[in-house]
Amino acid sequence: MPIDALSAAQRTIHLSDPVLRFCLTLAHINRVLYLLCDHMLWIRAAGVAPNVDAQRWAHRSHRHFLVSSLLSVLRDAYEISLLVGREPRDCWVGDEDERRPDKHHWKSASPARKACVWLSFAVRVLHANPPLLLDTVKNLCDLVIPLERLGMLRVSRGCVGTCGLVSSLLSLIQLCHPDYILKP
Structure with a gap:
């Protein structure tokens, strides 16, 4: 209505x-x-x-x-x-998981890589x-x-x-x- x-x-x-x-x-x-x-x-x-x-x-x-x-x-x-x-920042820049860039490489990561990491967090957020x-x-x-x-x-x-x-x-x-x- x-x-x-x-x-x-x-x-x-x-x-x-x-x-x-x-x-x-x-x-x-x-x-x-x-x-x-x-x-x-x-x-x-x-x-x-x-x-x-x-x-x-x-x-x-x-x-x-x-x-x-x-x-x-x-x-x-x-x-x-x-x-x-x-999301906790250590999830974005943790070095224990090879799929995530470490603190030193995050700034130099390609836009595509950053988009993939963002998308993986978006999927996690939607699931939760x-x-x-x-x-x-x-x-x-x-x-x-x-x-x-x-x-x-x-x-x-x-x-x-x-x-x-x-x-x-x-x-x-x-x-x-x-x-x-x-x-x-």
């Missing part, structure tokens, strides 16, 4: 973290706009307003869904980055934080749908359907188990 998304935007506008405040508030506002566009499409389909330009409203709907999904993925990436940054994992996968699946509808991504209808199904199932899990909802 647009009212629920609007009240969520009102709650997130007061968050102290500026990145979370920006991402979550704008994601909720775009969700409101997406739902309003979707309602216009429903009104046309119901025959109440047959002169509504369905193609234009569908395009607007997909754009707002895309922006909302992008901001949600950005928020997840930010959360992952914060948690990876909290099921709400963040579920939210990230759900938002990445949601991202595929508007990208395909707007012609920015070429995937099969089966892929779009699978992404929609996975997103819906993860949302149901979060609905049935509120402890899997990412907060704030």
Whole structure:
């Protein structure tokens, strides 16, 4: 419902973290706009307003869904980055494990090597934080749908359907188990 998304935007506008405040508030506002566009499409389909330009409203709907999904993925990436940054520094530069660079070689490590180490910590963080994992996968699946509808991504209808199904199932899990909802 647009009212629920609007009240969520009102709650997130007061968050102290500026990145979370920006991402979550704008994601909720775009969700409101997406739902309003979707309602216009429903009104046309119901025959109440047959002169509504369905193609234009569908395009607007997909754009707002895309922006909302992008901001949600950005928020997840930010959360992952914060948690990876909290990993003990000896994990980043320990010399007892040959897979990790030692203190002297970390500064000279290639960007690809640093990215691999960061990615391994991100996987560990996601494994240890099921709400963040579920939210990230759900938002990445949601991202595929508007990208395909707007012609920015070429995937099969089966892929779009699978992404929609996975997103819906993860949302149901979060609905049935509120402890899997990412907060704030």
